[in-house]
Amino acid sequence: MPPTAVATTGLTKRFGHQVAVDGIDLEAPVGAVYGFLGPNGSGKTTTIRMLLGLVAPTAGGVRILGEPMPAGAGRVLPRVGALVEGPAFHPYLSGRANLARLDAADRTSDPRTSRRRVDAALDRVGLLAAAGKRYRAYSLGMRQRLAIGAALLQPRDLLVLDEPTNGLDPQGTREVRTLVGSLADEGSTVLVSSHLLSEVEQMCSHVGVMHVGRLLAQGTVTDIRRTTDVGATIETDQPQEAARVLRELGLRDVRTGHGSATGVLGEVAPEKVVAACVHAGIPVLGFRVESPSLEDVFVSLTGEGFDVSG
Amino acid sequence: MSVAEAVRRPRPRVVSTRLLRSELRLIFTRRRNIAGMGVLAAVPVLIAVAIRLSSPGRDGGGPDFFSSVTENGLFVAMAALTLELPLFLPLAVAAISGDSVAGEANLGTLRYLLVVPVARARLLGVKYAAIAVFALAAAMVVTTVGVVLGLVLFGGGDMTLLSGSQVGFLSGVARVLAATCYIAACLSALGAVGLFVSSLTEQPIGATVAILVFSTASFILDSIPQVSWLHPFLLTHHWLAFGDLFRAPVAWDGLTSGLYVAAAYAAVFWLAAWARFLTKDVTS
Numbered sequence: 001m002p003p004t005a006v007a008t009t010g011l012t013k014r015f016g017h018q019v020a021v022d023g024i025d026l027e028a029p030v031g032a033v034y035g036f037l038g039p040n041g042s043g044k045t046t047t048i049r050m051l052l053g054l055v056a057p058t059a060g061g062v063r064i065l066g067e068p069m070p071a072g073a074g075r076v077l078p079r080v081g082a083l084v085e086g087p088a089f090h091p092y093l094s095g096r097a098n099l100a101r102l103d104a105a106d107r108t109s110d111p112r113t114s115r116r117r118v119d120a121a122l123d124r125v126g127l128l129a130a131a132g133k134r135y136r137a138y139s140l141g142m143r144q145r146l147a148i149g150a151a152l153l154q155p156r157d158l159l160v161l162d163e164p165t166n167g168l169d170p171q172g173t174r175e176v177r178t179l180v181g182s183l184a185d186e187g188s189t190v191l192v193s194s195h196l197l198s199e200v201e202q203m204c205s206h207v208g209v210m211h212v213g214r215l216l217a218q219g220t221v222t223d224i225r226r227t228t229d230v231g232a233t234i235e236t237d238q239p240q241e242a243a244r245v246l247r248e249l250g251l252r253d254v255r256t257g258h259g260s261a262t263g264v265l266g267e268v269a270p271e272k273v274v275a276a277c278v279h280a281g282i283p284v285l286g287f288r289v290e291s292p293s294l295e296d297v298f299v300s301l302t303g304e305g306f307d308v309s310g
Numbered sequence: 311m312s313v314a315e316a317v318r319r320p321r322p323r324v325v326s327t328r329l330l331r332s333e334l335r336l337i338f339t340r341r342r343n344i345a346g347m348g349v350l351a352a353v354p355v356l357i358a359v360a361i362r363l364s365s366p367g368r369d370g371g372g373p374d375f376f377s378s379v380t381e382n383g384l385f386v387a388m389a390a391l392t393l394e395l396p397l398f399l400p401l402a403v404a405a406i407s408g409d410s411v412a413g414e415a416n417l418g419t420l421r422y423l424l425v426v427p428v429a430r431a432r433l434l435g436v437k438y439a440a441i442a443v444f445a446l447a448a449a450m451v452v453t454t455v456g457v458v459l460g461l462v463l464f465g466g467g468d469m470t471l472l473s474g475s476q477v478g479f480l481s482g483v484a485r486v487l488a489a490t491c492y493i494a495a496c497l498s499a500l501g502a503v504g505l506f507v508s509s510l511t512e513q514p515i516g517a518t519v520a521i522l523v524f525s526t527a528s529f530i531l532d533s534i535p536q537v538s539w540l541h542p543f544l545l546t547h548h549w550l551a552f553g554d555l556f557r558a559p560v561a562w563d564g565l566t567s568g569l570y571v572a573a574a575y576a577a578v579f580w581l582a583a584w585a586r587f588l589t590k591d592v593t594s
Contacts (some may be wrong), residue, residue, distance in 0.1 A: 052425045054592040077427035084425065088418025092340065101336070104328035105426045111328060150422065 005030045005158050005189035006051060010060035013046050020046040022213035023060065028191055028206060033184050035200040035221075036193040037294065038210030044193045045085050047210070048162050051191075052082055065157055078108040081151030082160040087143040091136035095127055095146050098135055102150050109154060117153055125149040126175065140167035148176070159183060161192045165199060177203050197294045209298060216301045221294075228292040228300045229264040232273050235286035236260065245280050249273060265289070329428065333440040337406060338447075346402050347451050353398065354390035354456035361386075362463050374472070375553075382469050383460025384482050387453040388556070391493055394452055395549055400525040402448045403441070403497045407504025408518030410437040411587065415512040415594040430588050434505065438580060441501035446494040453490040457483075473557040489552040492565060496549050499572035500525055502579040503545070509587040512594050542567070545575050 006028040013021040021043040028034035038044050049055040051062055053070030062069040067076040089098040099118045103109050109117070122128045125145040130138070138146065144167045151159055161180070165173045180190050180203050194200040200207070201221070208218040217224055232251065234242045242261035246254045249272065251263030265273075270289045277284050292300075337343055361379050375389040391399075411434075414420035423433060469482030477485075504521040511517050528546040531537055541547050548568030554561040 049421075049591075049593070053427075054421055054424060056589060056591060073427050074429060077425055080425070082422075082425045084421050086418070088422060090336065090417065090419060093336075101332045102422060102426055104332040105423055105428050107323050107326045 003030065004028060004063070005032070005065055006034070006191055007063045008047075008051070008060060011047065011050060011057055011062060012059040013043075013050060013055060014058045019213050021050070021057075024210075024213075024215040025218075026208055026215060027218065028189060028208075030189050031184070031187065032189055032206045033180060033204045034189070034191045035204035035207040036191055036210065037195070037197060037200060037207055037298070038193075039195050042210040043213040044195075044210055045162055048082075048084060048160055048191075048193060051160060052077070052080070052084065054084070078106060078154065079157040080160060081154070081156040081158070082162075083147045083151050083164055084160070084162050086163070086166060087147035089135045089143070089146060092134060094132050094134055095138065095142075095149075096122065096131040098146065099150055099153060103153050106154070121149040121152045122146075124152055124179070141169060141172050144168055145172070148179070155186075156183075156188050159188055159190045159192075161190065163193055163195070165194070165196070173199065197298065201294045207294065209294075209301060211298075211302050217297070224294070224297055225291055228297045229266070230292065231262055231290040232265050232268075232270055233260050233262045233286075233288045233290065234273065234277055234282075234284060235288075236277070236282050236284055238282050241280065241282050242277055245276050245282065246273065249276055259285070329432075329436050330439055333436055334443060337440060337444055343406070346405060347448065350394060350398055350402060350448055351451050351455045353394050354386050354452055354459060357389050357393070358383075358386045358456070358459045358463050375556075378470065378472070379460065380464055382482065383462070383464035383466055384457055384469060384486050386460030386464070387456025387486055388489065388553075390452050390456045391449065391489065391552070392550070395493065396529055397526075399448055399452070399493070399497055400500055401522055403445050403501050404504055404518045404521035404525070406444045407441045407501040408508050408516075408521050409514040410441060410505055411508040411583075412511050412517045413508075413514040415592070416514055418594055420594060421592050424592060431584060434509070434580070434584055434587060438502065438505050441505060442494075442498040445497035445501055446491070449490045449494045449497065453486060457486060469556075471556045471558050472553065475558040477558065485555045489555050492552045492555070492568065493549070495569060496546075496572050499545060499575040499579075502576040502583070506579040506583040506586070509583045509590070543571070545571065547571065 004027050006026060008024060008026045010023045010025065011021055012019070012023050024047065026047070036044055046055060050057050051064060051069065053073045056070070064076050065079060069076070090101070093101070096118055099121060100114060103114045103118060119128065119131070122131045125148050127142060127145050127149060130142060135143070135146070144164070148161065148164055151161065164176050168176060180192060184190055192200060192204070204221055206220050207224055209216045217227065234246070236242045237259060239256040239259060239261045243254050243256045246261055246263040250266065250268050252266055254261065254263035274284055274287050361376070375385045375392060378385040379389055411420065414423065424430065466479050468476050468478055470476050500521065503524055504517065507520050508514070508517045525546060528544045532541055532544050532547050548564050548571055551564030551568045554564050
């Protein structure tokens, strides 16, 4: 087993003068659910196209499951399921016929089990009932499901899912999240890109944050969160007194609110805060440690919001 | 479905016809293509019925099969092929070959085929094989309808060749089949041009128009005597040489030259498509 499922070194892509991807060193360990985050236009999809050998890098290299790409595509891609930039199928074929065509194109797949695997994939994404319908009659959400189903025609060591929840309703989004979880449980590494931070936050073990073609931060979700300040809030009817204790403990940016005092923990252990307040005779009504959301992390990394970057 | 299971995947088969079969199913079940085949089949019907209802008489270039139709029904097929060769048959091949890569790129299915993975050279090979099969099928549709209807309306029997001598019925059928295969080979060469054009763009209609412009320009240049030095190199120059099969003895010169030209065009344009497509960024 290779130590990393996806690894790039100095991966760069220029289209004319525009640098779409700028020297990124992406690293997704085997077994990880890697959230590849960034606003629209930040270079996620171009990176994914390079990972899969669709687009040739201007500079840098890619290794997938230990094999160099695109040289090892024939060996490694049968072990990779991919959803790239939305679903794309033949509109006048049924969902089932479309998957059968993709299965027929795979020289490693067994024709005898084709029918069964196609139906299993359709079932897994909840499309079995609509399998005979023409693709053109599918709704956006059904199309998205079919594309995910295509990635599941075979057992995969790696799944690359580009914006898998696009066009799905809340129920569908939840199903995708559950699906990603169960794929990870089965031992697959999953690389999932998204521009919706909150959605990815809940299912990922690792994240990489893209912004204008650069990979700003990468690591486990816990490590990434740690790079941003964690806040602690004491609820009390004596906020001024509490604020004084917090300052004495060494918390930064201490503010008072209605019935509360808040500060940035820094190096201070959270459990010490309550003890110190109680010791100072302040009635503690409640205590919260607020981990920053990935959105907070992103704002602190880029100095701007999660909008389209040009 | 575990990783261990995934690792035990069988080795890829060296030869698999599944993708080609899928490709052919895609071509021959598409309504647009079925309608196109219907148009190709309508021409021999028109010819046979029109000649049956009136007395024959026609002057003009190309092998004159029309005056022979009433003597032997097999000539309906040849007359139909002659009429369809300048436009209808090239149009059919242009539609299919123009759609081959550009159509998949336009739908976005190209990226999914490539990550299956289908090696790019293999994809071009399968696409081209499907184009060649289609070219043969298109020519065969015209021939089959022409032969069947011709035999029904005008009867068969010994065939009087264009050179005046007579051959038996079976020899006549063999000559008709050989002519059909020759035309299919010529059309396949146009299909290679189409494959190349199709690999340049994401617009199948644009590709189809460009291919048709290519074949039509070739016909036009072939009819301008002032550029006669160019004629032997034109893709379409030898296309009508299939008429030479209906002489005794068969005049092979035009036919063999035609096959050489077709093979040269097919090889050059297939390689051009390969060179272009092998390193192309697929951003569709």
